[in-house]
Amino acid sequence: MEKIGFIGLGNMGAPLAERLLKKYQLIIYDLDENNIKYFTDKGALACSTPAKLASQTSRVFLCLPTSTIVEKVVNGDDGLVKTAKKGTYIIDMTTGEPEITRKISNALMQEGINFIDAPVSGGPKGANQGNIAIMVGGTKEAFDLALPLLKIMGKNIFHAGELGSGNGAKICNNMSLGITMIAASESLMLAKRLNIDIKKVHEIMKNASGNSWPISVYPPLPDLIEGTPSNNNYRPGFSAGMMNKDLKLAYECAKSVSADTPLGKAALEIYEKFCKDGNDDKDFSAISKVIGGDAWDYPIE
Amino acid sequence: MEKIGFIGLGNMGAPLAERLLKKYQLIIYDLDENNIKYFTDKGALACSTPAKLASQTSRVFLCLPTSTIVEKVVNGDDGLVKTAKKGTYIIDMTTGEPEITRKISNALMQEGINFIDAPVSGGPKGANQGNIAIMVGGTKEAFDLALPLLKIMGKNIFHAGELGSGNGAKICNNMSLGITMIAASESLMLAKRLNIDIKKVHEIMKNASGNSWPISVYPPLPDLIEGTPSNNNYRPGFSAGMMNKDLKLAYECAKSVSADTPLGKAALEIYEKFCKDGNDDKDFSAISKVIGGDAWDYPIE
Numbered sequence: 001m002e003k004i005g006f007i008g009l010g011n012m013g014a015p016l017a018e019r020l021l022k023k024y025q026l027i028i029y030d031l032d033e034n035n036i037k038y039f040t041d042k043g044a045l046a047c048s049t050p051a052k053l054a055s056q057t058s059r060v061f062l063c064l065p066t067s068t069i070v071e072k073v074v075n076g077d078d079g080l081v082k083t084a085k086k087g088t089y090i091i092d093m094t095t096g097e098p099e100i101t102r103k104i105s106n107a108l109m110q111e112g113i114n115f116i117d118a119p120v121s122g123g124p125k126g127a128n129q130g131n132i133a134i135m136v137g138g139t140k141e142a143f144d145l146a147l148p149l150l151k152i153m154g155k156n157i158f159h160a161g162e163l164g165s166g167n168g169a170k171i172c173n174n175m176s177l178g179i180t181m182i183a184a185s186e187s188l189m190l191a192k193r194l195n196i197d198i199k200k201v202h203e204i205m206k207n208a209s210g211n212s213w214p215i216s217v218y219p220p221l222p223d224l225i226e227g228t229p230s231n232n233n234y235r236p237g238f239s240a241g242m243m244n245k246d247l248k249l250a251y252e253c254a255k256s257v258s259a260d261t262p263l264g265k266a267a268l269e270i271y272e273k274f275c276k277d278g279n280d281d282k283d284f285s286a287i288s289k290v291i292g293g294d295a296w297d298y299p300i301e
Numbered sequence: 302m303e304k305i306g307f308i309g310l311g312n313m314g315a316p317l318a319e320r321l322l323k324k325y326q327l328i329i330y331d332l333d334e335n336n337i338k339y340f341t342d343k344g345a346l347a348c349s350t351p352a353k354l355a356s357q358t359s360r361v362f363l364c365l366p367t368s369t370i371v372e373k374v375v376n377g378d379d380g381l382v383k384t385a386k387k388g389t390y391i392i393d394m395t396t397g398e399p400e401i402t403r404k405i406s407n408a409l410m411q412e413g414i415n416f417i418d419a420p421v422s423g424g425p426k427g428a429n430q431g432n433i434a435i436m437v438g439g440t441k442e443a444f445d446l447a448l449p450l451l452k453i454m455g456k457n458i459f460h461a462g463e464l465g466s467g468n469g470a471k472i473c474n475n476m477s478l479g480i481t482m483i484a485a486s487e488s489l490m491l492a493k494r495l496n497i498d499i500k501k502v503h504e505i506m507k508n509a510s511g512n513s514w515p516i517s518v519y520p521p522l523p524d525l526i527e528g529t530p531s532n533n534n535y536r537p538g539f540s541a542g543m544m545n546k547d548l549k550l551a552y553e554c555a556k557s558v559s560a561d562t563p564l565g566k567a568a569l570e571i572y573e574k575f576c577k578d579g580n581d582d583k584d585f586s587a588i589s590k591v592i593g594g595d596a597w598d599y600p601i602e
Contacts, residue, residue, distance in 0.1 A: 098495065121509035133509040156508040161497050168495040169502050172488040173511035179487075179564065180513050183480040186562040187473040190551070193558040194399065194469040196462050201470050207457040208422035208434040210474030212481050212513035250491070257494040260592055261487045263480065266567045291561055 001025040003045075004149070005053045005060035007073055008094070009035040011236065012120065013063030015127035016093065016153045018042075020061070023152060029053050029073075049078035058088045059149070066245070067096035074104055074115070086112035091146050093134070095119045095174065095246060098164030098253065101137065105163050116142045117166035120154060121173055123218075123238050125227065131155050135173075137166035168253070175250035177213065178243050178267040178284070184214040185288035188221050192292070199224065220288035229283035240287065241280035244271040302326040304346075305450070306354045306361035308374055309395070310336040312537065313421065314364030316428035317394065317454045319343075321362075324453060330354045330374075350379035359389045360450070364421075367546065368397035375405055375416070387413035392447050394435070396420045396475065396547060399465030399554065402438065406464050417443045418467035421455060422474055424519070424539050426528065432456050436474075438467035469554070476551035478514065479544050479568045479585070485515040486589035489522050493593070500525065521589035530584035541588065542581035545572040 004024040006017040014035065020026055026044040029052075030036050036046045047053040050073050054060060060080060064070050070092055074080050080090065090108070092101065096117060105115040122132030133156040136143050143159040150157050160169040187210060191201040202224045205215050214220060222230045229237035236242075247268035254261045274290055305325040307318040315336065321327055327345040330353075331337050337347045348354040351374050355361060361381060365371050371393055375381050381391065391409070393402065397418060406416040417439030427433040435455040437444050444460040451458050461470040488511060492502040503525045506516050515521060523531045530538035537543075548569040555562045575591055 121505075121511070123510070133505060135505050135509075156505075158501060158505045158508075160501050160505060165495075165497045165501075168492060168497045169505050172492045172495075172497075172502055173506050173509050175491065176481075176484045176488040176506060176511035176513065176516070179484040180477075180481050180511075182564050183477045183484070186480075186560075186565050187477040190476065190555050190558075190560045190562060190565075191469060191473045193560040194466075194473075194554065196466045196469045196473075200459060200461050200466075201473055204422075204434060204436050204457075204459045204461060204470050205474050205477060207459075208436075208474050209424070209514045209519070210422070210477035210481075212477065213510045215477070218510070253495065254491050257491075259487075259491045259494040261491060262571060262592075263483050263564055263567055264487050264491075266564055270563060291563075 003027050003057040005029075005057045006063070007050060007053065007060065008063040009039060010063070010065070011124050012127060013093070014038070015124050016063060016120070017061070019130060019153050020149070027053055027056055050074075050076070050080045051078040051082040054080040054088065055083035058085060060088065060090045061093060062090065063093040065094070067094065067100035070094050070096055071100060071104060074108070081108065081111065081113070084111070084113050088113045089142070089145060090115045091118050091149070092116065093118050093120055095170050095249070096167050097249060098137075098167045099256070101164045101167050114142055116146060117164060118146065118150065119166050119170035121170060122154075127153070133158065135160045135166040135169040137161060137164050137168070171246065171250045171253055174243070174246040175261065175264045175267070178247045178271065179263045180212040181214045181220060181285060182267055182270055182287055182291065184212060185220045185291040188219070189288065189292040214285065218285060220285040228285070230285050230288070234283040234286035236281065237283035237285070239280060240271060240274055240282050240284045243284035244268070244275045244280075247271055304328050304358040306330070306358045307364070308351060308354065308361065309364040310340060311364070311366070312425050313428060314394070315339070316425050317364060317421070318362070320431060320454050321450070328354055328357055351375075351377070351381045352379040352383040355381040355389065356384035359386060361385075361389065361391045362394060363391065364394040366395070368395065368401035371395050371397055372401060372405060375409070382409065382412065382414070385412070385414050389414045390443070390446060391416045392419050392450070393417065394419050394421055396471050396550070397468050398550060399438075399468045400557075402465045402468050415443055417447060418465060419447065419451065420467050420471035422471065423455075428454070434459065436461045436467040436470040438462060438465050438469070472547065472551045472554055475544070475547040476562065476565045476568070479548045479572065480564045481513040482515045482521060482586060483568055483571055483588055483592065485513060486521045486592040489520070490589065490593040515586065519586060521586040529586070531586050531589070535584040535587035537582070538584035538586070540581060541572060541575055541583050541585045544585035545569070545576045545581075548572055
């Protein structure tokens with residue numbers, strides 16, 4: 001059975017890797033012993049460094065918290081580049097920075113190694129069910145080569161454009177998500193304060209022009225849609241810290257091309273304060289708690 | 302054939318009234334001669350005052366710009382109340398203020414006249430196709446009585462709750478819409494500046510967590526979905542002036558119940574400036590023009 005490498009088995013990486021595990025011999029690298037044990041128990045082979053992993057396969061997936069960590073895993077002391085053969089494909093599913101993606105890729109190209117960005121959208125639950133969207137940046141040829149493996153992991157797979165475009169599209173998507181999650185919270189909490197049944201307002205907005213992904217799939221208040229973090233004491237899901245990171249990325253990205261993102265910036269400030277107040281690890285939909293103020297007495301752990 | 306009254310044949314009122322016209326003898330009142338002629342040509346009967354209209358029917362629809370105008374039409378010198386019989390139903394489809402709605406209704410109740418709020422969502426195009434959502438505030442009995450007529454006009458008809466709840470739900474919905482329209486503009490324009498194909502980013506967001514009604518139905522940039530105002534030089538549709546009014550309503554409403562709506566307030570400021578700069582009559586999706594700055598050279602008339 002062909003070996004596939006996977007580095008980064010966190011909230012998002014784990015369910016993605018698990019889908020590959022069903023079809024391929026997985027070789028893995030992660031810093032967390034529990035993550036490693038979970039996968040080796042299911043037949044994956046653990047490597048002690050990225051370099052050792054790259055020596056055994058020509059296809060490596062990364063799903064890491066930031067572009068800076070990706071750089072370290074690729075170019076660090078025991079990085080992938082130390083042993084990766086010519087023709088190796090590195091498919092980076094991290095939500096990263098388009099500029100760093102291009103920098104890493106251009107350097108690897110000199111060694112005959114391909115590096116493309118393929119960040120995902122849809123959350124761990126979607127990843128579990130194979131329902132996520134994947135947005136790929138790279139040549140059409142690289143996209144076509146990655147496609148069969150990506151199809152095991154996701155449903156809607158897009159070739160966003162040249163290298164870095166996957167990250168760019170993801171940043172645009174998640175900036176919209178951060179804003180609309182706050183918008184959904186503001187609207188539902190206003191309804192609550194106006195003494196209108198939240199279930200009715202939610203149902204109305206879902207079927208009218210106030211609709212958005214947070215309203216229709218991932219509402220920030222409990223008892224509206226089953227299986228959401230708001231029904232599970234706001235355990236993530238997708239953490240407020242990660243949303244804060246993505247909004248910061250969007251803001252930096254926008255600044256670098258002189259784009260105007262007033263609500264993106266306002267959303268960043270709201271999430272920044274939320275995280276500073278100690279809520280990094282809550283699901284990002286818990287932002288409704290600060291929007292709600294004292295009008296709403298649902299628990300948050 | 303039973304007579305039904307309709308007052309306010311503007312952008313939204315006209316397509317709603319036209320659907321009723323197919324099943325009932327319509328009697329109408331409007332300030333605009335062209336609006337009147339359009340309907341009398343199709344067999345409607347025009348009245349010179351609201352009072353004359355109310356003397357001929359027991360069911361009257363209103364679809365007016367503001368609650369203040371509704372008050373004038375109901376309680377003014379030649380207002381409905383002058384001639385309306387006991388048992389008359391006034392169904393107000395205006396996006397109005399919950400408090401004024403309750404004030405008008407409570408006074409009418411003394412006269413044995415029923416007044417309920419039933420604002421709509423979905424725009425003139427949706428109204429034309431009978432696809433709009435209608436959110437009704439009033440007793441269950443009043444809702445059930447209005448339902449058969451509302452079903453001629455809309456698809457998703459909700460009993461939002463007691464009197465004023467229709468307006469309240471509409472305000473919550475439209476505050477979300479105003480925010481998400483700006484969010485969609487920011488995301489698509491950021492993509493444009495990052496040199497990513499806007500059509501691809503739009504397609505990605507539509508299928509991912511960045512989705513919203515403006516993305517999936519009513520995008521603020523041209524060449525993404527046919528038949529939208531952005532493909533028609535931003536002729537409304539739903540004007541920036543109306544959105545500005547709704548966001549102002551939401552802000553006042555939120556203040557009155559001490560609700561926190563930071564992005565609703567930020568969106569209001571953006572639309573206020575847009576209108577002050579002379580764009581009241583543009584479709585509200587033209588807000589992408591100021592978000593886009595000089596990155597986008599599509600025409601706006």
